[in-house]
Amino acid sequence: MKKSVLLSFLIAISMTSFGQELPFRKVKLSDSIAISKQMKQLAALCNTQNLSDLDLFKFQLIRGDYADALVTFKKRIEETPIDKRQYLDIYMHYVEAKRSKNFKGEFKKSYRKYVKNADDIQVINLDKALIIRDPTDYYVNNFNTTYSSIESENLSQETAKDLVKKYFLRTVFSSTRDLYFEEIKQDHERRYSINDSTIIPMKDGAEVSVVVIQRKGKVSTKKPAVLIASIYAGSNETGAMLSASKGYVGVIANTRGKRLSSGEVKPFEYENTDVYEMIDWISKQSWSNQKVAMFGGSYNGFTQWASMKHKVHPALKTIVPMVAIAPGIDYPMENNILHNYSYSWNFYVTNNKFLDFDASNDFNRWNTLKNTWYKTGVAFNKLDSLDGQVNTLWNTYMAHPSYDAYWKKMIPYKQEFEKIDIPILTITGYYDDSQRGAMYYFNEHYKYAKNPNHYLLVGPYDHWTAQTRPDESLRNYKLDKSALLNIEEGLLFQWFDYILKGKEKPSILKDKVNFQVMDTNTWMHKPSLSAMTNDTLTFHFSDYKTDDFYALKSKSNTSKIDLTVDFKDRESMNNTGYYPWPLEKENINIKDGLLFKSEPLEEDVIINGSFLGNLEFTINKKDVDYSVILYHLTPEGNYFHLSYYIGRASYATDQEQRNLLIPNQKTQVSFDNSKLISKKLQKGSRMVAVVNVNKNNNAQLNYGTGKDVNEENIKDAEVPLKIIFSGNSSISLPVWYSLKE
Template sequence: MKKSFLLIFLIANSICFFGQELSFKKIAISDSVAIANQMQQLAKLCNTENVSELDLFRIQLIRGNYIDALVTIKKRIKETPKEERQYLDVYLQYVEAKLSKNFKETFINSYKNYLEESSDIHVINLDKTLILRDATDYYISDFNESYSSISSDRISIDKAQDLIKKYFLKTVFSSTRTLYFDEIRHDHKRRYIINDSIVISMKDGAEVSVVLVQKRGQSTTKKAAILVSSIYAGSNETGAMLAASKGYHGVITNTRGKRLSKSPIIPFEHEHTDVYEVIDWISKQSWSNQKVAMFGGSYNGFTQWASMKHKVHPALKTIVPMVSIAPGIEYPMENNVLHNFSYSWNFYVTNNKYLDFEASGDYNRWNTLKNTWYKSGVAFNKLDSLDGQVNKLWNTYMAHPNYDTYWKKMIPYKQEFAKIDIPILTITGYYDDSQRGAMYYFNEHNKYLQNANHYLLMGPYDHWTAQTKPVESLRNYELAPSALINIEEDILYQWLDYVLKGKKKPSILNDKVNFQVMDTDTWMHKPSLSAMTNDTLKFHLSDEKSNDLYTLKSNPNSSEIVLTVDFKNRESMNNTEYYPWPLEKANINLKDGLLFKSNVLEEDVIINGSFLGDLEFTLNKKDVDLSVILYQLTPEGNYFHLSYYIGRASYAQNKEQRMLLKPNQTNKVHLENSKLISKKIQKGSRIIVVVNVNKNNNAQINYGTGEDVNSESIKDANIPLEIKFTGNSSISLPIWRENYK
């Protein structure tokens, strides 16, 4: 007893006020009891005036004032809709359990009752929030690292409060994770019959793993099946449960080699036959009514198109591809420029039968790799040598820089789109990394099939929110209320019910092309992409300067604007701000590329669509990777990122065949396939255009020799690139004028 009292006394006296700082003596992080006591004493010194309700609760809980903490969290919960309080409910049950005599038993019983009183959809969302996106290990390491990093014998009040917050998260979730994991999974079994041991043999002898989810009491009822085909094994069960809760049978099939399949894991290459065979298997089951629909995003969007490569299965009635990647089109390259983000993805999906979160989350490894590569100047095809681990899939990508037969065999190609005659709803976002993949399918389908029954839904969404539920703020842009639609739970199932059950079509789909106009609270609905615009703003580059920026002119001119890029210089990079994050900022790098500004716009206009570029230039190389970024300079002086383009000039005319440029002669390159956007541009704004050359640690560096870019290195950088743009170069913005005549 005396020993315990002495320990508490020493801990309490290891934290003392010193002006606006606290004296602080670190304890071994492994001594959990001492750490807990120290954090309790630290919490008692924290000022609770002018703190948020949630911060007050955290401080009260770590202080051990559980009764006060209970009052505070109940007040916060009362003010929060149930669908937004998944974490708050855990906090409530945690503090109630701390007030009981048996923490574990009380928490389990409380959480079990809570689940039984919840709807199917709420429990599904609990799974997605607390299990699929479980952050407990992060909370533990975040506190441990923050604590261990303290190198002084004093800490600020702010640092103390930050430590309390991190300790709170570590404490609550590390002590409850296994409990609510088990209860959520038990609750799923109460609601659904989940058969996760199905293995189907393909015609070539390979195996594909399948999961079937059915509502209890309805497993023999003939219903339509909602299929998700995914390489992300173990991450789609909640989607199948949602399908079952909406009156369908939910089915998941994983890429061959994943989950229970004994076949090799090879992304992309077999979905064009495997998914069709899974649809055929579904249609022959006793519980099937011979109607199948597919949905899913990213890779799971690609698989839907792959299933129709050779023909559309008679049972497949509709697909809803969201943020769909198009192999060889926008993944892993963008307009034939190979990015390195796919390098780590390969390990994430092929290291084991499920997903390797440890590999994908090893940001130090990936950042070190790309920085080492850039600094060293070695060839791009040496990445895995630098990494110390062979990346077979990556090497395959590099062997196919053209859109050749390797890529073409994966998804429909040209006339193969003409036979796809089922209703389709494509969903993407203005800031979706795979937008150009989604738009490739939409454009090709409409090109080769007249009057295709294909709808498009777009808004201010990114790769995640365009397949789930948009959030109120996207990269510091506040969405209008009309943009806050629930895609995953509402729009998707309104569409599926429309096609499969004959119900009303989603009201938001008033025409074939439906898009939310940023900086307004309205949607526009048009019969085609071309109908989105009724005018064009065309700007020509010029060498006339105003306040350090070149000016954009309305007509061609005799200007020559020179950009010099020294590929040997690795102390700086070019085109580092192409990625739109955040969307609006006070400043941009005025020395990165050639920057041009327009005159002040004299009226409001809406940019609707993808900008085009027609660049005329001479250069001293045989090739170049070009970039164009489009900003709105607002009347308030902020830069709003509208769109961008990155592409290899030698493929601008034909992505299937490289056509080298002519050194020291006039070259004309047409740029298309930029990111589509719809946004109101206010009167008083200017358009900013940044023309640049891509040279950074995020993608290949094209040294311009005309040889394989993957094999080029800094040894090819003896002569800097000099590119001279003429005043015949132009950037064209598709716009909509409300009062256009």
């Protein structure tokens, strides 16, 4: 035994000293003992001199050096805030239990004690990180896929290290998941009274399944209720627990047909009546003080607005819609362009009474589907034929490309916003996929209601962090400290306490419109969206060209700039960079679309709001799906993705009625609903606009024939699309100059 260890040590010294490759021979993945021995040997042979403490710990653990691993790890865990170390705590309990002869018993014992000593919020966050977003299957598949793909009999140091780290994650989580699942769930039962078996009849005879959660040990008095109305059955319990921990009764009402209720699941169809009836049911319960609030994000934001479609229930005192989608406005289509990401979502939420994670996470299926559709050039309405499974809801969407009666029945429409007179806090983010929906509700409410008590909070958040709390960085951009709000656990319940319990209004809400100015570490507060700006920078297209960039000029001109797109070409795509990920990068694709660049800014300025576009062009087709991406070209030469717009020209003037273009006749299309942003632009910065025609595998292809876009196919692409922009085309930036304040 000693000779074997010595030999391994000498081999390690020899190989790591000279950076040689490590010998490797595959074994069966099903042979866990052989895999364990092989990974232990690799961990011993890898050069670990320059690893971080966390990575060094992983190698020590896989090698079986548990005492050393514990010493290495304690420093890291002591430096990590308790609300950010859910994974790290699993590692800690794992390595401590591995030192015992009874691993499972020791892990359960120590983890039970840890959970019992944690406060309510800690345990809720453990559930979110480890159960709701359970990473185990991903880690198992990631290691297995990586291992299976190796064909060489020698591994580089880099490949070997990557494999060991992936094995670490597979090993730790697969051997502890059932244990910590059980302990967390048992702890919930210790803290909360959970009634998850109630079914409420609707007036039309349908059923809605309800979960009611109350904190044990609290004084038994009537309390306000906080309602989450959701299609995501089984995934909102932590939100209701949070409400219970904050002194409210947490209630979840799932879309009819979900959880324990009978009937067919039809997203968006019935919330406009069912949620109102649920509020009525809550107001009549023995534990209710007849005050109800609502919160939630995405679909759960939509349900709040849907509840007020016909009238506001007297018991509903406030709503907090976060990143709320607006059906027909930003989901499943944006500016009348149907995106295919909603295709798989339909199966995710309708395949069973809860959620079909297997279908949702079958990325190979969805990628193959969209790539096959794009390559073959078949019509968009053949997607489910290619998939081999009927997608009824998807076909319904395609039958309603305009904002017609099908969509209008789901949420308040025009004058129906007038009657909404309760306090509202809308929360969204500059990089929220549903910002268009959130802002639609905000704008329509202010358009039709008289002096609405409606606040907006928006910052550098995405669809997830605007519902919860931001990390220190978003898509490689480091956020200002002032942006790091704890939205769900802090601001949300400060607002509820303000409205329902008469406490102070949250200090961040100093005016109706509250937004974080990126790169200034400050917030601005204005009485309206229009008050966000005190000037406008307008740039006109010009055919003057330097290298790959056309010029943006301050005045209109006689320029003509051509763009040709061949829809028959399926070897390339257009407009692949419109989605902002990462936010800042050194280069952009200079071959994708028309690139325009301004002269350097002569002074610092803040872009505040949604940039506007007024495009004048002639085109040889009856329609076109186009996009405009706006970048901030920093003085250092990096491209920062500020905002973008994507839309269908035939709906530019009216989302409810398609108005086809006249080929080869000058036309104008305008937009003012690009993604809202607030960011400081330094002196010397330039604006870069990328103008493009949408042609990729992520959305419909509008061939421009004027027919139903869902029916068009590659046979309609014989003549390439040609569009000629004039020098009257412009983009305008709403800005704020502090000197004009």
